[in-house]
Amino acid sequence: MPLTGIEIFKLLPKTNCKECGEPTCLAFAMKLAAGRAELALCPYISEEGKAKLEEASAPPIRPVTIGVGDRALKVGGETVMFRHEKRFENPPGFAILISDTMDESEVDSRLERFDQLQYERVGLILRPELVALKNDSGQADKFEALVNKVTQQSDAGIILMSRDPDCLAAGLKICEDRKPLLYAATGENLDQLADLAKNSSCPVAIKASNLDELAELSDKLTQAGVKDIVLDSGSRTLRQAFEDQIAIRSAALVKKFRSFGFPTIVFPCEMTDDPMKEAVIAAMFVAKYGGIIVLSDFQGESLFPLLIERLNIYTDPQRPLATTEGIYKIGNPDENSPVLVTTNFSLTYFIVSGEIETSKVSSYLLVKDTEGLSVMTAWAAGKFVADAIAPFVKKSGIEDQIKHHKLIIPGYAAAESGGLEEELPGWEILIGPREAAHISAYLKAWKP
Ligand code: SF4
Numbered sequence: 001m002p003l004t005g006i007e008i009f010k011l012l013p014k015t016n017c018k019e020c021g022e023p024t025c026l027a028f029a030m031k032l033a034a035g036r037a038e039l040a041l042c043p044y045i046s047e048e049g050k051a052k053l054e055e056a057s058a059p060p061i062r063p064v065t066i067g068v069g070d071r072a073l074k075v076g077g078e079t080v081m082f083r084h085e086k087r088f089e090n091p092p093g094f095a096i097l098i099s100d101t102m103d104e105s106e107v108d109s110r111l112e113r114f115d116q117l118q119y120e121r122v123g124l125i126l127r128p129e130l131v132a133l134k135n136d137s138g139q140a141d142k143f144e145a146l147v148n149k150v151t152q153q154s155d156a157g158i159i160l161m162s163r164d165p166d167c168l169a170a171g172l173k174i175c176e177d178r179k180p181l182l183y184a185a186t187g188e189n190l191d192q193l194a195d196l197a198k199n200s201s202c203p204v205a206i207k208a209s210n211l212d213e214l215a216e217l218s219d220k221l222t223q224a225g226v227k228d229i230v231l232d233s234g235s236r237t238l239r240q241a242f243e244d245q246i247a248i249r250s251a252a253l254v255k256k257f258r259s260f261g262f263p264t265i266v267f268p269c270e271m272t273d274d275p276m277k278e279a280v281i282a283a284m285f286v287a288k289y290g291g292i293i294v295l296s297d298f299q300g301e302s303l304f305p306l307l308i309e310r311l312n313i314y315t316d317p318q319r320p321l322a323t324t325e326g327i328y329k330i331g332n333p334d335e336n337s338p339v340l341v342t343t344n345f346s347l348t349y350f351i352v353s354g355e356i357e358t359s360k361v362s363s364y365l366l367v368k369d370t371e372g373l374s375v376m377t378a379w380a381a382g383k384f385v386a387d388a389i390a391p392f393v394k395k396s397g398i399e400d401q402i403k404h405h406k407l408i409i410p411g412y413a414a415a416e417s418g419g420l421e422e423e424l425p426g427w428e429i430l431i432g433p434r435e436a437a438h439i440s441a442y443l444k445a446w447k448p
Pocket of ligand 1: 012013014015016017018019020022023024025028042044045
């Protein structure tokens with residue numbers, strides 16, 4: 001349970017020294033309780049107080065990181081059951097399954113698909129994160145050879161999957177520095193897996209056969225000193241797996257049941273042989289509440305919609321996707337090139353810039369910060385009006401890059417043209433198309 005301001009205050013030094021930037025310890029406590037201050041701002045809090053406050057402010061589902069560097073994947077850290085309550089925090093990772101019984105060419109083609117299937121959308125690169133390396137052979141040397149090959153050919157995050165702790169240890173020896181997820185601790189091997197995880201500082205997954213056993217194994221692993229845990233309830237039927245995900249999330253968040261306060265791993269690849277059905281099952285787990293989703297293979301026609309779904313579900317519903325304010329050069333604009341202005345809603349930016357590219361008329365696109373609102377919404381909210389656009393145009397520095405003084409504004413902001421001519425003396429304000437689809441034809445007729 002989160003602490004109240006008064007409970008937090010009792011743990012503070014009460015000297016009112018003001019070093020945290022607040023006039024009193026009580027004011028600081030109130031800000032901490034509201035999540036508007038960082039504990040680290042008070043240098044005088046005791047270790048005991050710090051530990052209590054950190055524990056109370058820890059997310060009910062522990063964030064767990066798999067991998068290192070740019071490809072590290074953070075899952076968990078969720079605080080709500082439903083996206084509209086606040087937002088979902090850390091998108092689930094997609095993993096492609098590779099077995100040590102596959103022949104070399106199949107492994108190569110899977111790694112190739114893993115690398116090639118990535119897409120740019122609203123300025124973001126969407127791609128899968130993980131390879132799940134499975135020790136189907138039961139032989140340590142074969143598993144070791146697969147791990148070796150994959151670590152040399154790919155920088156993907158790794159899940160090591162074996163029933164045999166010795167085989168896992170053999171694979172781990174090769175890729176320990178990549179901090180793989182060890183899959184899986186069971187009732188039979190829990191102590192060995194706990195040692196492997198602690199000695200290598202790697203996260204470990206638990207595989208149980210039902211939720212009761214999952215809670216029991218989670219507690220044992222925690223007591224053994226393992227902190228980074230991922231949960232697999234063991235269900236491989238659609239209905240049961242779905243119910244388990246809801247039960248785990250709700251126990252962790254609503255009942256504060258610490259044993260389930262970890263992200264989950266799910267296996268659509270073990271629930272059907274039909275690739276399309278597998279993608280549909282994976283889509284369900286993106287929404288409810290898979291932390292890592294293991295697929296039997298990646299194909300563009302199923303992976304792309306999954307990546308888009310994940311992007312949409314894990315955006316902040318209170319904050320539209322936004323592009324940075326500034327001047328964007330499209331093509332190779334020169335001093336005679338057209339200058340257009342639009343808002344920084346990402347979708348607006350990418351549609352407008354795409355249409356300018358299509359026109360093949362090199363242009364400057366001025367993107368005004370409207371807090372991620374589209375043209376009409378920003379205009380209606382007073383964020384894309386003459387006295388907001390004009391100062392931005394002046395300070396953008398575009399005047400130093402062009403000879404003409406013509407500014408093309410979106411057709412939906414036509415009402416601002418008079419105001420802009422007053423605010424920007426010497427500029428001619430041109431009213432561009434209302435619809436982005438007409439930008440290309442409009443620019444082709446451009447004359448400086
Ligand atoms: Fe109180 Fe710490 Fe802030 Fe000083 S820095 S006023 S002790 S909370």
